[in-house]
Amino acid sequence: MNQTKPFWLAPLGCRQAFITAAGLIGVGWLLEMFSGSSGIVALVWPWNACVMGLFSLWLLGLAFIWKDHALIVWLAGVPMALASVLALCLLSMVAGIFPQDGEAAAGWLRTFGFGHVFNSWAFVLIYLLLLTNLGLAVIRKIIFWKRDKNAFRFTLKHGGLWICLAGAFFGSGDVLRWKMILKEGDESSRAVEPASGQIYEMPFSLCLKNFKMEEYVPSGFFKESAAGVSAMRRGEQMLEIREGAKGHWRDWIVRVEYFYPHAEYLPMGFQNDAAPDSARPPAAFVVVEKKGALQSFSGWVSCGGGTLPPHTLPLSDGLEWVMASPRPKRFLSEVQVVQTKGGQTFSAGIEVNKPLSVAGWKLYQLSYDEQQGAASEYSVIEAVRDPWLPVVYGGLFMLLAGTFLFLSDGIRSMRTHDQQNGGTT
Amino acid sequence: MSGWDNFAAVVGTVLAAWVVGGGLLFFKRPKLAFSMALVGAAILSVFIGGLWVYLERPPLRTLGETRLWYAFWLSCVGLGLLRKWHLQWPFYYTHGMAAFFLLITLIHPESHDKTLMPALQSPWFAPHVVVYLIAYAFLTAASLAGMRGLFKQFKNEDETQIIGMADDMVLLGFSFLTMGLLFGAFWAKEAWGHYWTWDPKETWAFLTWAAYLYFIHFRVLKRDSTRMAFVFLSLAWIVLLLCWFGVNYMPSANYSVHTYTK
Numbered sequence: 281m282n283q284t285k286p287f288w289l290a291p292l293g294c295r296q297a298f299i300t301a302a303g304l305i306g307v308g309w310l311l312e313m314f315s316g317s318s319g320i321v322a323l324v325w326p327w328n329a330c331v332m333g334l335f336s337l338w339l340l341g342l343a344f345i346w347k348d349h350a351l352i353v354w355l356a357g358v359p360m361a362l363a364s365v366l367a368l369c370l371l372s373m374v375a376g377i378f379p380q381d382g383e384a385a386a387g388w389l390r391t392f393g394f395g396h397v398f399n400s401w402a403f404v405l406i407y408l409l410l411l412t413n414l415g416l417a418v419i420r421k422i423i424f425w426k427r428d429k430n431a432f433r434f435t436l437k438h439g440g441l442w443i444c445l446a447g448a449f450f451g452s453g454d455v456l457r458w459k460m461i462l463k464e465g466d467e468s469s470r471a472v473e474p475a476s477g478q479i480y481e482m483p484f485s486l487c488l489k490n491f492k493m494e495e496y497v498p499s500g501f502f503k504e505s506a507a508g509v510s511a512m513r514r515g516e517q518m519l520e521i522r523e524g525a526k527g528h529w530r531d532w533i534v535r536v537e538y539f540y541p542h543a544e545y546l547p548m549g550f551q552n553d554a555a556p557d558s559a560r561p562p563a564a565f566v567v568v569e570k571k572g573a574l575q576s577f578s579g580w581v582s583c584g585g586g587t588l589p590p591h592t593l594p595l596s597d598g599l600e601w602v603m604a605s606p607r608p609k610r611f612l613s614e615v616q617v618v619q620t621k622g623g624q625t626f627s628a629g630i631e632v633n634k635p636l637s638v639a640g641w642k643l644y645q646l647s648y649d650e651q652q653g654a655a656s657e658y659s660v661i662e663a664v665r666d667p668w669l670p671v672v673y674g675g676l677f678m679l680l681a682g683t684f685l686f687l688s689d690g691i692r693s694m695r696t697h698d699q700q701n702g703g704t705t
Numbered sequence: 706m707s708g709w710d711n712f713a714a715v716v717g718t719v720l721a722a723w724v725v726g727g728g729l730l731f732f733k734r735p736k737l738a739f740s741m742a743l744v745g746a747a748i749l750s751v752f753i754g755g756l757w758v759y760l761e762r763p764p765l766r767t768l769g770e771t772r773l774w775y776a777f778w779l780s781c782v783g784l785g786l787l788r789k790w791h792l793q794w795p796f797y798y799t800h801g802m803a804a805f806f807l808l809i810t811l812i813h814p815e816s817h818d819k820t821l822m823p824a825l826q827s828p829w830f831a832p833h834v835v836v837y838l839i840a841y842a843f844l845t846a847a848s849l850a851g852m853r854g855l856f857k858q859f860k861n862e863d864e865t866q867i868i869g870m871a872d873d874m875v876l877l878g879f880s881f882l883t884m885g886l887l888f889g890a891f892w893a894k895e896a897w898g899h900y901w902t903w904d905p906k907e908t909w910a911f912l913t914w915a916a917y918l919y920f921i922h923f924r925v926l927k928r929d930s931t932r933m934a935f936v937f938l939s940l941a942w943i944v945l946l947l948c949w950f951g952v953n954y955m956p957s958a959n960y961s962v963h964t965y966t967k
Contacts, residue, residue, distance in 0.1 A: 294926070358926045362919060369915045376908040379957045398903050448901065457898060496820045515814030607820040632823035633896045644898045664898040672900065676887055683883045686876070 292354035297363035304409055305367060308402025312393040319399040322453030325667070332450040339412065343419040356416035364410040371403050407449060414442045429689065433682050440678025447675060451668025459646065460661040462488035462613065469620070471663050482663065483639045487616040489627070490557075493654040495606035497522055497541075498562050498583055502529055503592070503602045511599055521564050521603060531571045534601065537578075538565040545588050550580050559655030561585030566593060568601050577601075585653055611645050613659040630661060641665050708759040709817060715752045716807050719745040723780070723800045730787075730796055739787055742800060746780040749807075753777065762821045765834040768950055769815040774835065776803035778842035782874075786846070792870060798849040799842075824962075829892030837885035843878030844917065844945055847871045851938030858932055868931045871938055872924060879917045886914055897962070905955065906963035909948035916941045 290296075312319070323331060346352045354360065375397035378389060386395075393400030418439045421431060458471035458480060469485035472478070499518035502511040512518065512529065519527035525536040540552040543563035553560045563582035570576075577595050583605045584590030593601040612631040617638055618624075630636045636643045642664045649656035722745030730738035753773055756764040764770040783799030786792045850871035857864040889910070890900040901907060920937055927933065953964050 358922050361922050362926065365915050365919050365922070369912055369919070372908050372912055372915070375903060375957075376905055376912060376952075377955055377957060380903065455899065496818075499818065512816075514816060517816060518818070520818070607818075608823060609820070610826075611823055633827045635895060635898070642898065662898055666899070669894075669900075676890065676900075679883065680887050683880050687880050 292350055292359075294359040294362065296354070297357075297359040298366070300360075301363040301367040301406060301409060304405040305371070305402045308400065308405045309392050311401040313391055315401070317390050317393060319393055319396045320401060320404055322399070323450070324453040328450045328453055332446060335408075335411070335446075335450075336415070339415040340419060343416050343423060347420075347423065352416060352420075355412060356420050357413075360409070360413040361417070364406060364413050367406045368403075368410060371397055371400075371406060407445070411442065411446055411449070414438055414445070418442055429685075433685050436678050436682030436685065440675045440680075440682060442675070444672050444675025444679065447668050447671030451666070451671065454665075454667050456663070456665040458482075458663045460486060460643075460663055461658060462486055462615070462661060463658045464488050464491060467616075467618070482641070483621060484617055484619045484641075486643075486661065487618075488613055488659055489616060490614045491648055491656050491659040492557075492610070492612040492614065493559075493608060493648065493656070494610040494612075495654070496609050497539075498564075498606040499604050500527075500534065500536075500564070500566070500581065501602055501604060502532065502595075502599050505594065505598055505600045518604065521562070521566075532595075533569045533571065535567045535569075536564050537567060540564070543582060543588070545582075550582075559586065559653065561588055561653075562603070562606060563588075563591065564603060566601060568593060568595055570596065586655055611648065613645055613661060615661075635664075640667075708756060709814070712752070712814075713811060715748060716811050719749050719807065720804050721745075722748065723804060727797055727800065730793055735787060735791075735793065738796070739784060742780060742784055742796070746777060746784065749773065749777045749780070760817070760819050762819060763831040763834070765831060766821060766825065767815050767817065769810045769813070769817075771834065771838060771949070772806045772810045774838040775841055775845075776806045778839050779803040779806075779845060782842045782846045786870070790870070792866075794853065795846060795849065795870070798853070799846055802845060802849065824896045827892055827896060829888055829895070833885055833888040833892055836881050836888060840878045840881035840885055841945060841949065843874050843881060845942060847874035847878060848938045848942035848945075850874060851935040851942075854931065854935035855939065858935070864931060864935075868934060871934070875917055875920055875938070879914075879921060882914055882917065886910060904963055905957040905961040906948070906952050908957075909944075909952050913941075913945050913948045916944045 322328070342352055343356070374394050378394055380397065381395060389395050393402060397403050418435060421435055421438070425431060456473075458473050460468060460471045460482070462468055465488070467485050467487040469482045471480050471482050473480065498521050500521050501518045503509065504511045516529065517527075519525060519529075519534055519536075521536055521539055523536060523539040525539075527534045540550060540563050542553040542555070542558035542560040543550045544553050544560055545551075545563075550563045550565075561583055563580055565578070565580050567576060567578040573596070575596070577593055579593045580591050581593050581601060581603045582588060582591045583603045585605075590603075592603075595601060610631060612629050614627070614629050615636075616625065616627050617636075619639055621639070628636050630643050630645045632645050635645075644662040644664060645659070646662040647660035649658055722741050726738045726740075726742035726745065728738075729735075729741055753764060756770070756773075765774065779799045780803050783796045783803075786795040786799075850867050854864045854867040854871065857867060889907075893902070893907075894900040920934070920941060923930075923937065924934060952958055952961060958964060
């Protein structure tokens, strides 16, 4: 019986697969300890493409030359899939619990690479084990092709996942994420690599014509003056400050008489700044009354910003009414782009969720002068280049297509699939 | 409808419809039970729609808002199983769970407002979260099946039908989970510059996906180990919950840009 044999003599199965994965994690931890616990540096072009090519050839060679060898069948099999997925889960779980701040991690967390799991030796070895398993499974499916929908779906899903995982893994060293700090009115073609601080020349220049920030209307709330914290409990609603807005909170009634979206503070009081690009903070004149009390409180409130200090309205019972800083609605950098090659010039906007593509780069709205808010005189743009993206997306679309295919024709056969030995996967 | 003002009344009506539906099912009137519970789900969907109009954004930003969708989809899964596969017990389980999540939302009200940070203003926002919640509903049904399966085994009763249903629920849920994960990746590329950055929330999303991936392959290999499968399903649900809102309470949470507003 298999159970009585030691695992190295028994037919290859689950036990050996789990021992292999555990062993690889152990080897990974040892390598981590002996290499100074700083993880692995990703390969860059063209070495990453060469290694990926060799790795693929190695898999193809294994699958074609030893088609029926027990070791290859085992490496491509479900037990190995289970072992590598479980090992990847355990390592990811470590990363999901402990902060991944690399160098900052101290003590044993750092020794075993727990502070930088995703470029630790253990993770990379297990990832390669998964790629081997998945790759061999797909190649073997194609070698022993059976003309049916299940085989097609299997190849789409597993092949897509392999392409996506391999592309993301081997291509990670070629991903560039640089920052361009643009001052209003200045033209710049320089980008800085955040980790090293090295400066690069981009194949285009950007001139920031204007940085725009739109905000939602502010909200107001009751605050305990002495403690400096909100007096309102979770679930109690703040009042949206608009002209004529009315709100209740416990015994209090609040009425907004005037609301200036952009206010300036002059000796005679608050004035509305009607300039279309005004970056001044909002202010409101409010009347607050307590039910049953004769006295009412009224005055200007503002969250403050720029040169305007915050204004609050003191009330009785140790309370005050306060305007919270408005939440951002839109960040937009209006830029003029000049391409070095060809000299084409055009104007464009870069905003969150709407990146701009220029000369193989994607430009993202990243940051601005948070102290100044809408009056920020600079904008930080992130320039991203990922030449492997088409590979990864190719894989993702295959996986998605396999999933859609399953949903469209797999469900119909669902109630019978338990007789087909898991055919729907 | 005006936002959350009528929520208590809505929850009351929906729960009443589901309880009556449950009663009708108990007294062998499945068609009437189906209609009654459908009315409850429809009221919930109208409330969610009203909230969408009132908030002027998809009501998917806060945990409480996502719980409403989860309750709705759970009810749909229970109704689907009753209608298509004539399974009665999931009706009680899914509606019980849905009611529980509605009550949590009622007991723990949230501060809500119309704001939507720029990163969330994306055409991917609604599809990504909605598809995820559909997946959660299917996978919850699978986990409930796991718990019932364990109970049946404990009582030495036949559980063949339950494991079949659990498999189907996992396959459906996993398909939606895959879609949600991929939609999230496409969205992240447009919003943050990269499709995957191993942010804590992404890591837990991967873990949830990988856990069910493991289950599917486990079932291919060990068709007969139903007890292990039931135990696994019950545990996988914990990973799912950790991903949904447990991440908020972990040491790594401060490093995440994707956690739901509490």
